[in-house]
Amino acid sequence: MTGHPDRIIPKRALISVSDKSGLVAFARALTERGITVLTTGGSKKELAEAGVPVTEVADVTGFPEIMDGRVKTLHPKIHGGLLAVRDEPTHAAAMAEHGIEGIDLLVVNLYPFEATVARGAGLDETIENIDIGGPAMIRAAAKNHGYVAVVVEPGDYQAVLEGIDAGGIAFDTRRRLAAKAYARTAAYDAAISTWFAGVLGGETGDYVGIGGRLQEALRYGENPHQWARFYRTGEARPGVSTARQLQGKQLSYNNINDTDAAYELVAEFDRETPTVAIIKHANPCGVAIGDSLAAAYTKALACDPVSAFGGIVALNRTLDAEAAARIVEIFTEVIIAPDATEEAVAIVAAKKNLRLLTAGGLPEPRAPGLTVRTVAGGLLVQSRDNGVVTAGDLRVVTKRRPSEAELADMLFAFKVAKHVKSNAIVYVKNGATVGIGAGQMSRVDSSRIAARKAEDAAAAAGLTGRLTEGAVVASDAFFPFADGLQAAVEAGATAVIQPGGSMRDDEVIAAADAAGLAMVFTGMRHFRH
CATH class of the missing domain: 3.40.50.1380 (Methylglyoxal synthase-like domain)
Structure with missing residues (x-):
């Protein structure tokens, strides 16, 4: 000009x-x-x-x-x-x-x-x-x-x-x-x-507008050589963007990303059941329910105590003193919950760098919304994965039907698998994850990694035997071959929940029947990349 x-x-x-x-x-x-x-x-x-x-x-x-x-x-x-x-x-x-x-x-x-x-x-x-x-x-x-x-x-x-x-x-x-x-x-x-x-039903048309207001300039991005800023959209969804930070140093780019992943996961579970999720690098390393938040945390931590070090802890109920005391026993980056008692806040305050966030509520898993990812010269826009599978959606495909206890763990495992990077395999027993395999190119490798992590966790706890023995296993997508299911059999799983839909479903079902497993199809896939 x-x-x-x-x-x-x-x-x-x-x-x-x-x-x-x-x-x-x-x-x-x-x-x-x-x-x-x-x-x-x-x-x-x-x-x-x-x-x-x-x-x-x-x-x-x-x-x-x-x-x-x-x-x-x-x-x-x-x-x-x-x-x-x-x-x-x-x-x-x-x-x-x-x-x-x-x-x-x-x-x-x-x-x-x-x-x-x-x-x-x-x-x-x-x-x-x-x-x-x-x-x-x-x-x-x-x-x-x-x-x-x-x-x-x-x-x-x-x-x-x-x-x-x-x-x-x-x-x-x-x-x-x-x-x-x-x-x-x-x-x-x-x-x-x-x-x-x-x-108009949630779908974008010929043009899409993405916008937000600067909430915070961050110290750096995913790595120190990258700059980053945190913008808030107008969406009224409880979570890291709406949360009040009660204490601790500034959140980093990775903290925000991981905290969002943790809170979205824990919100999948019944509000009346104390539930805790521990996240590391946007993947869960332990999820559990319990009679109290402290009990749920203890069970979640046992799944992978090594990975939980420096992780994010999300809770679906008000953080209380007992749970806070357990959580601060190891190095934790962020705690996020709907609220926190005064006693819990005081306990966390002893760890000056530990961030404590209260979000005022939980996000609704079924609510519509958009997710956006950049590619070279463009944007990939899709609806949020708000699919929720219930017992009524399941189809038993094996000769043996799952027991009530297996059914509860299967639904639990599939909720967790929805929030694990693909290929995802999740072992669950008694309302707690005992082995998680994430982000592998081969579903067989994810199965083996999950089983190996369960072995490591057992060794760390001084236990004999396999934690996956008698567990159920969830897969975020179908087993393309029977070898993925065979890996679960070798780990000691007794029941399988998966979407189904493979050209070789009959082969996989036959392998499950041969091993005496119960297997259900959900009809819904949960890829997460």
Whole structure:
């Protein structure tokens, strides 16, 4: 952009905000610097009541606000004032001819659409919170940032005032504010399009908008040479993005990723049954239910105590003192739970670097949503895996039917397998994982690794025999050959839960019958890459 002034001292500012924090002090500071303030609706009312001299936009346009405020700033005297290139003769002539005065500072934050959706508002209220005039003005001012400064959130008020006092708002500042303004309207429109996709059944169409608001700049990314930031979308889903951090050092990129994985997993289980999941590198290394959280943690830890060192612990109920005391016995990075008692908080506080997060609730496994992954030059977008398998969905395919105890463990194991990187094999006995094989190219290798980890855990506990003896086993996808199932037989499994659907299902079923195993098909696959 050429011909623009390096610095501008605004003569006229237009303020129209939903978030009125800091509004009165900022507007008063502008008027004290000789800047005329134009306002609309609620902003005018608040400023006038505070004794700040303002001019109503309707007095400038000569046209009143109409249609319940839907139309108030969509007028040439507003957009002409924002878009005019001040030193372009034809623009200056048009301003003079039509009585248009320049607007040099625009302060607009948008109707709270994201917050409206997050609190579950109805259709009509949600639609009324789609801002039209605000984005139009923001985009106009941002386009003309050579001559206009645009502010979209109160956090930038002070920088604008400091710029004015330093001789004018610098071009670099105006350009930075313009970039932020376009990012804000893009995120706003993304939130609206995502909401519409939900209304229309959850699928995205020919275009997809992805947006969020910066929640935190992180120390680095997955590795120290990568930068990273954490953005929050408008989705009202309890978890790491909504959680309150009660103590501990800043979360890292990997902490956030792993904590999300842990909390999504533990939310799969009945809220009335104390459940604990321990995660390392986004894979579970132990999951268990118990009579108490402390008992569940002890059982989960026993599955793979080596991997649990430096892991993430997620709980599906309020963290209590007994569970907290057990958890802090080994090095743990993060604890996340719906809430925590005062006694538990005090116990965790003794470990100053241990992060304790309370999310205020649990995410709903069945809720719809989107997941996004980048590829070279594109985005892979899919619906969240919200499939939940119940006992009524199971089809027994072997001669032997599973016992009630086996059936309970099978459903438990399949819930865990949903959250293990593919290829996934999970052994469960008595409501606790006893062996987990994750992320292998071969399902046979996953089976063998899970069994080997169970052997290692038994040795670490000074036990004889195999922890997998008498366990059930879950596979996230079908066994393409009988060798994967044979590995489970060798580990001592008595029952198998898997999706089914292989061309060789008959061969796998025959192998299960030959070994005396019970096997059920779920009809649902849970690949996780």
